[in-house]
Amino acid sequence: MNKIINNLINHSSEKPKTLFLTDSLGAILTAFFLFVIMRLFNEYFGMPKTVLTYLSVIVIWFCIYSSACFLFLKGRWTPFIRLIGIANLVYCVLTVGLLIKHYPLLTIIGTTYFLIEIVIIC
Structure with missing residues (x-):
């Protein structure tokens, strides 16, 4: 695992x-998932739709x-x-913070999604 991270x-x-x-x-990809998938199937995730909109x-x-940056930066x-x-x-x-605030509303799938997203971003 360390070798993969070092290579990246x-x-x-x-x-x-x-x-x-x-x-x-x-x-x-995250915006699509937050705004389309999670809003359509909100009962499986539990995060309020307004929060999903703001996050997206x-x-x-x-x-x-x-x-x-990808298209226009040449240096620095x-x-x-x-x-x-x-x-x-x-x-x-x-x-x-949103996970903590909305924890009573979240399903296991919703909590898992956001925790995995955090790990991937970090």
């Missing part, structure tokens, strides 16, 4: 543009940011990578 880190540091592409694709809007902004990647990294960590903290 090495690859990302050698090709930072790929990191932005990966982040934008992950963000669009945040993630769409992350997607736009990462896509713009570090501050932009740092910014999206901090934004993703803040999103994770927000998600943990």
Whole structure:
């Protein structure tokens, strides 16, 4: 497992543009899942639909940011990578807060989804 993580880190540091592409694709997938799938099948997840909407809007902004960085940045990647990294960590903290706040409403599937999302982002 450590070897896989080290390979990912090495690859990302050698090709930072790929990191932005990966982040934008992950963000669009997350937004689709939050706004479409989880809203349609809300009884299986339990998170209020308004919360899902707000989270999907945040993630769409992350997607736009990462896509713009992927398409337009030619150098000086570090501050932009740092910014999206901090934004993703803040999103994770927000998600943990929402898990705690809405825990009585969440199903096991909903809780599991958000915990897995946090692990993947981190």
